[in-house]
Amino acid sequence: MILEAVLLTAALAADPAPAPTPPPSSLAPRTHSRKLLLSTLLSSLKDKEEDIRARAAEDIGKLDPPAVEAVDDLIKALKDKAPVVRHRAAEALDKIGTPKGKKAVYQFRKKMGREKFSW
16 A cells, blocks of 8 residues: 555655646546545555655645645644654654644754754
């Protein structure tokens, strides 16, 4: 399941040229694929392996258009026991850019004792 999400993320990110806008009838499959991908990534945020949770948070941050619907799950990930997961979730929230997510990242960084970080 995780491998499918990683491969699908890579395939979606690998398209170098913007595709022409498809007719409305052909938009449904792409929307369905994105929903499936996001659902898989959100499930992966709860995986027992920290590297899978971290990669899921990172991949959510790479989605275009931004995965606004993942903000609440990423905010929860800011409390993960693994530092790498917390930092990847903060990076994803920064990229998504919602006010709620930015506020959570600000509070997370303040709690960590630094304004900026890099991983």
